[in-house]
Amino acid sequence: MTQNKKAAERKIICDDVLIAIRRIIQSVDLHSRYLVRHFGLTGPQLIILKEISNRKEVSISEIAKAVSLGQPTVTGILERLENRGLIIRRRSKSDKRKVLISITETCQLLMEKAPPPMQEHFTNLFNSLQDWEQSMILSSLQRIVSLMDAKSIQVAPILAEAGPISEASEKLFEQETHFKGSNKGKTFIEAETRLK
Numbered sequence: 001m002t003q004n005k006k007a008a009e010r011k012i013i014c015d016d017v018l019i020a021i022r023r024i025i026q027s028v029d030l031h032s033r034y035l036v037r038h039f040g041l042t043g044p045q046l047i048i049l050k051e052i053s054n055r056k057e058v059s060i061s062e063i064a065k066a067v068s069l070g071q072p073t074v075t076g077i078l079e080r081l082e083n084r085g086l087i088i089r090r091r092s093k094s095d096k097r098k099v100l101i102s103i104t105e106t107c108q109l110l111m112e113k114a115p116p117p118m119q120e121h122f123t124n125l126f127n128s129l130q131d132w133e134q135s136m137i138l139s140s141l142q143r144i145v146s147l148m149d150a151k152s153i154q155v156a157p158i159l160a161e162a163g164p165i166s167e168a169s170e171k172l173f174e175q176e177t178h179f180k181g182s183n184k185g186k187t188f189i190e191a192e193t194r195l196k
Helices: 003-039 043-055 060-067 071-083 105-113 118-127 131-147 163-178 188-195
Strands: 087-091 099-103
Touching (some): 043 071, 099 105
16 A cells, blocks of 8 residues: 555545534534523523432532533522522521522423433443444543543533533524524524623
């Protein structure tokens, strides 16, 4: 095999890897936009609401631990959910320092219509794979993370936008709700840029 042919084949493989990464990113973005557009929820909001509804009543620290997000992040999301009438906070009778969270009837109706979080679908399919295939996928993805110098980025095991983009999408949703759709059609990245 000539050097040129080998280089051309490597470029094709590299391009295919980059295309696969873009498809994953776009899939998460499309799912997030679908949630916001049809249910008024971001991915992290849906995951937190599912966790609360599974437990009936739960503390903020328990939610944060269950969904692998920081407590300040969870607190901010809960404030937005409370403002929309989807959750209720109350002091624990046994420990007045503890605040317990539960979903409202409105939220229960919304949860019955909302799709499962994206990672639930992924987890079910991933768990159906054989052990060797799961290990191979993990190893390959870890290598890609290393190649992209992304090892130091701290993330939760949630297939949803997180951090500034997620917060921007929540702010955008609130603006759409208050200003009658003046920002409809904006992507989350556009929202993040606009809201900085």
